[in-house]
Amino acid sequence: MTTVQFSEETNKKIQEIMTHYPEGKQKSALIPVLHLAQAESQGWLDIPVMDHVAELLGILPVEVYEVASFYSMFNLNPVGKYVLEVCQTGPCMLRGSDKIMNHIKQKLNIKEGETTPDGLFTLKPAECLGACGYAPMMQLGKTYRENLTIEKVDELLEELKKLA
Amino acid sequence: MGETRLLLKHAEVPGIRHYEAYREHDGYKSVEKAFTMTPEQILEEVKTSGLRGRGGAGFPTGMKWSFLAKPEGVPRHLVVNADESEPGTFKDRYLMEFIPHLLIEGMIVSSYCLGSNASYVYIRGEYAWIAEILEETIAEAKANGWLGKDIKGSGFDCEIYVQRGAGAYICGEETALLESLEGKRGNPRIKPPFPAVKGAWGRPTVVNNVESIAAVVPIINMGGAEYAKIGVGRSTGTKLISACGNINKPGVYEIDMTQTVEEFIYSDEFCGGIANGKRLKACIPGGSSVPILPANLLLTTANGTPRYMNYESLADGGFATGTMMGSGGFIVLDEDQDIIYHTYTLARFYRHESCGQCSPCREGTGWMEKILKRIDEGQGKMSDIDLLWDIQRKIEGNTICPLGDAAAWPVAAAIRHFRDEFEWHVLNPDECLTRNYGLAHYADPLEIKEQA
Numbered sequence: 001m002t003t004v005q006f007s008e009e010t011n012k013k014i015q016e017i018m019t020h021y022p023e024g025k026q027k028s029a030l031i032p033v034l035h036l037a038q039a040e041s042q043g044w045l046d047i048p049v050m051d052h053v054a055e056l057l058g059i060l061p062v063e064v065y066e067v068a069s070f071y072s073m074f075n076l077n078p079v080g081k082y083v084l085e086v087c088q089t090g091p092c093m094l095r096g097s098d099k100i101m102n103h104i105k106q107k108l109n110i111k112e113g114e115t116t117p118d119g120l121f122t123l124k125p126a127e128c129l130g131a132c133g134y135a136p137m138m139q140l141g142k143t144y145r146e147n148l149t150i151e152k153v154d155e156l157l158e159e160l161k162k163l164a
Numbered sequence: 165m166g167e168t169r170l171l172l173k174h175a176e177v178p179g180i181r182h183y184e185a186y187r188e189h190d191g192y193k194s195v196e197k198a199f200t201m202t203p204e205q206i207l208e209e210v211k212t213s214g215l216r217g218r219g220g221a222g223f224p225t226g227m228k229w230s231f232l233a234k235p236e237g238v239p240r241h242l243v244v245n246a247d248e249s250e251p252g253t254f255k256d257r258y259l260m261e262f263i264p265h266l267l268i269e270g271m272i273v274s275s276y277c278l279g280s281n282a283s284y285v286y287i288r289g290e291y292a293w294i295a296e297i298l299e300e301t302i303a304e305a306k307a308n309g310w311l312g313k314d315i316k317g318s319g320f321d322c323e324i325y326v327q328r329g330a331g332a333y334i335c336g337e338e339t340a341l342l343e344s345l346e347g348k349r350g351n352p353r354i355k356p357p358f359p360a361v362k363g364a365w366g367r368p369t370v371v372n373n374v375e376s377i378a379a380v381v382p383i384i385n386m387g388g389a390e391y392a393k394i395g396v397g398r399s400t401g402t403k404l405i406s407a408c409g410n411i412n413k414p415g416v417y418e419i420d421m422t423q424t425v426e427e428f429i430y431s432d433e434f435c436g437g438i439a440n441g442k443r444l445k446a447c448i449p450g451g452s453s454v455p456i457l458p459a460n461l462l463l464t465t466a467n468g469t470p471r472y473m474n475y476e477s478l479a480d481g482g483f484a485t486g487t488m489m490g491s492g493g494f495i496v497l498d499e500d501q502d503i504i505y506h507t508y509t510l511a512r513f514y515r516h517e518s519c520g521q522c523s524p525c526r527e528g529t530g531w532m533e534k535i536l537k538r539i540d541e542g543q544g545k546m547s548d549i550d551l552l553w554d555i556q557r558k559i560e561g562n563t564i565c566p567l568g569d570a571a572a573w574p575v576a577a578a579i580r581h582f583r584d585e586f587e588w589h590v591l592n593p594d595e596c597l598t599r600n601y602g603l604a605h606y607a608d609p610l611e612i613k614e615q616a
Contacts, residue, residue, distance in 0.1 A: 020282075020325040022239070025365050030347030031330050035289070063347075070349040070519075071330030073289045089251045090452055090509045091408045091495050127333070127513045128251040128452075129290050132493065133406055133414035142292040 004052035010036050014056060027059050030067055034074055043083065044075035072126075080115040080122035082160050085139040088125050091132035100136045100148050101125065107157060120164055121157075166433040168394060168420035170382040170402045171375070175262045181297070183304040186265040192310055194384040198273045199318040206277040210380060212388030214400035219245055219336070219373030220451060220491040222475055225380075231360040232278055233368040240368045242280040243345065244271060244377050246287035246294075247329055247336040251452035251513060252493025255404035256374035258416040260287075260294050264301040268324060270377040272310060273384055275322045278370055282323050285374075286341050289330040298326045333517035337565045338371035340519065351521045352565035375404055395421045399474035403492055409447075410498035412436035421474035425449070426463045428473050429496065442498035445603055446581075449478055450490020452510050453570035455577030456503075457487050483577070499603045503585050507578040508536035514571035525568040528559040532575055539586060542593030549586045553579055 006014070014033050021028040033053055034045065041049045045068050054061040068074045075083075086101045101112075104123055108116050115122040131137045134146035145156060169175075179185035186192075198206055211226030232240060244267070248256040260267055267285070275283045287295050302324050305311050313321045327345055329335045335344045339353035342364050363369020379401060383391045392400045399421040408414045411429065413436035419428070428434045429444065438444050444459040465471050466485040471478065475489045497506065515529035535552050538544045556572035563569070579586060584604065589596045 020284075020327070022282075022365055022367075025346070027347040028327075028345060028365075031289075031344065032328060035328060035330065057347075059347075066349055067347065071289070071332050072516075073331035088509060089513045090448075090506055091252050093506065093509045094409045094495070094497060094501060127516050128249060130248050130254045130257050130288065132252050132254050132408035132495070133416070134254075135408065135414075139290055144290075 004041075004048050006037070006040050006052075010040055018057075026057050027063065029057060030059070030064065031071070033057065034064070034068060038074060043079045043081075044077060078115070081120050081164060082140060083122045083124060085124045085126035085129070087127070087129045087131065087135070087137055087139075089128040091128070092135040092137065095135040097136040099150070100138070100153060103150050103153060104157075107154070120161065166431075167418050168402050169418050170391075170394070171259060171266060171378050171404065172263065172416075172418045175259075180263055181265075181301075183265065183301075183308055186263070187308075190385070191265055192269055192272075192305075194269060194381045195272050195276075195310060196316070198276055198384055199316060199320070203277045203279065206273065206384065209383055209388035210277070213379075213383040213391040214388075214395075214398060215376065215379055215383060215391070216398070216400075216475065217373055218375035218379065218403065218492070220250065220453070222489060225372060225376050228360070228372070229278060229370060231358065232370055233361045234279070235368070238367055239281065240279050241364045241370075242271065242275050242278050242283040242377075243338075243341065243364060243369055243371045244283070244285045244374055245336060245338065245341055245371050246285050246291070246374045247333075247341060248291075248374070248491075249288055249333040249336050249517075250491045250493055251510065252408055252448060252495040253406055253451050253491040254408070255406040255416050255492055257291060257294060258406070259374060259378055259404065260291075260298060264294075264297050265305065266378045266381055267298070267374055268301050268305050268310075270380040271324055272305075272315070272322055274370075274372070274377055274380050275324075276318075276320050280370075281321050282325065284345060284364075285324065285326045286335070286345055287326060287328055288335075289328045292328065295326050295328050302326070332519075333513075334519045334565070334567055337567065340565065341371060342369065349519070351519050352567075354564055396472070396474055397476055399476060399489075403473075403489070405473070405492040405494050407435050407494040407496070409494075409496035410439045410442065410501070411496045412439050419473055421472070423473045424463075424470045425473055425478075426470065428494075435494075435496065438496065438498050440498070442500060443603060444496065445499045445501055446497040446503065448487070448493070448495040448497075448574070449473075450488045451493035452495065452513065453573055454488040454490040455483055455486075455573055456497075456507075456581065457485075457577070458581050461485050461581070462487075483573070484580075487577070500600060502540070502600045503578055503582040504536060504540045504589055507574060508533065508540050510574045511536050511571070514567065514574075518567060518571070522563040522568065524559045524562045525571060528555050528568075529571045531555050532571070536575070539589050540596075542589065542596050544586075544590045544593075546587070546590050548590070549579060549583065 050064040137146040174189040215225040216222040335350040340350040344350045359369045465480045511533040520526045559568045560572040585601045
């Protein structure tokens with residue numbers, strides 16, 4: 001038995017998701033359940049959390065680890081409260097994503113992949129997020145911030161600092 | 165001539181995202197019509213329509229459906245591929261965000277035709293808010309009797325589930341998508357068996373792109389033969405093009421594939437010309453995997469005839485002088501863009517997204533990225549250009565899935581058409597850090613028309 005507990009709401013959602021698949025194929029719920037698990041665990045998946053997911057789905061822990069480590073949206077290390085994922089692929093690059101990235105690095109004084117010492121921001125380079133017509137852009141949690149400019153980024157960072 | 169709207173016809177109607185407005189604008193009529201037909205008749209209409217898969221490969225949808233195995237007592241599934249991750253492509257997102265009921269309507273008709281009682285939308289994990297829109301849409305459809313048991317007294321049962329991925333381009337490949345749906349790493353499967361025989365959970369499965377399934381709605385409403393009259397030749401119907409890069413009007417456009425590329429780029433009804441009064445240098449018309457073309461070969465084929473925005477014309481000349489329609493991700497590069505750096509960002513993308521299963525792709529994508537970076541930073545050697553060519557040749561065709569080809573083609577096309585720019589970088593290691601090679605001889609040799 002793991003000691004990790006999810007909220008009642010999450011447990012209910014997990015039970016509902018497991019009804020989407022044929023009988024005996026509950027492993028199919030793994031990715032949706034990991035999304036829920038990550039949201040309940042400060043944005044990252046620690047080993048005990050993954051072990052708990054394995055237990056819920058009746059699969060081996062290694063089946064969870066190999067999936068969690070494959071997909072870029074699952075964080076296996078702690079992240080800041082806000083994760084800024086700046087797209088850098090061709091179409092965003094053509095419209096100045098490098099400038100946006102460099103500006104955030106300077107402003108927050110961190111490198112790609114790092115978290116600010118106050119634990120507020122993590123900066124991650126991202127590959128194409130399907131917003132090429134609204135470039136440059138970044139993903140922030142469940143939302144996209146698009147048609148970015150230096151000014152918009154500054155405003156956003158201020159807004160997030162106030163929210164924190 | 166402007167847009168021809170079949171899919172996006174009502175996309176801008178206020179409230180169309182929700183059931184009432186959608187239903188008022190002919191929503192779910194194709195389901196009503198479909199229930200008066202047999203699944204075989206629907207399949208015939210789809211075949212007659214000439215619809216080709218809108219995800220990138222352009223394989224005839226009706227033919228794909230006809231391959232679906234129907235062993236007695238084994239459930240079948242429809243899985244919609246909403247993993248839209250090909251750089252330059254954001255059309256499915258637009259459709260799902262603004263007119264989500266169209267996808268659900270198309271899925272009900274298609275599920276009825278294919279005999280799928282449980283159908284899935286596999287959507288890329290980053291489109292989290294769109295997954296929520298779709299869930300809401302499904303709930304509305306269900307509340308109005310379009311999903312569930314014995315839909316509208318037809319005797320047909322159908323449920324639709326939305327499943328989010330978690331950030332992996334490879335899951336747009338249909339067998340990787342199925343692996344992911346089953347809760348595994350997105351490693352593509354060896355084919356055969358094809359999904360039509362052994363797909364999700366070993367059951368016969370059809371995997372189709374969002375736009376393909378949405379197109380089933382107008383096909384059933386107007387009839388396959390009428391649908392086939394739109395478009396040109398084997399490019400029937402309409403195609404969504406997501407245009408981006410250095411243009412004045414990035415966005416999603418629905419075209420009947422009769423426009424020239426020149427019109428598409430310069431007309432105010434579409435891209436509205438190159439941004440900031442610059443000139444066109446190059447374009448990738450079908451998503452980052454398809455060959456990049458310099459302006460002169462983009463606007464006219466090697467024979468000097470105008471090139472059109474359809475499957476056949478874009479492919480005219482093969483890979484030597486042509487490209488592909490692909491997913492419709494139309495990426496425009498202006499005169500200030502550096503082909504080497506741009507190709508490097510794509511190579512980095514493919515290295516990041518390689519699943520690691522096949523050595524040529526796993527190793528080769530990393531080598532290509534490193535070499536391109538080296539050349540871009542003025543550290544390259546002449547032999548690096550041949551080495552790049554050699555690596556991409558050894559990836560192409562030597563992997564389980566097409567990601568290897570997709571990674572190889574952009575590099576190959578960049579060298580094929582812009583070799584002098586590569587050589588200039590090698591020969592001018594300092595200068596290439598301070599300025600770009602520019603247009604050189606790539607520009608459209610014809611006088612570019614003055615724009616409004």
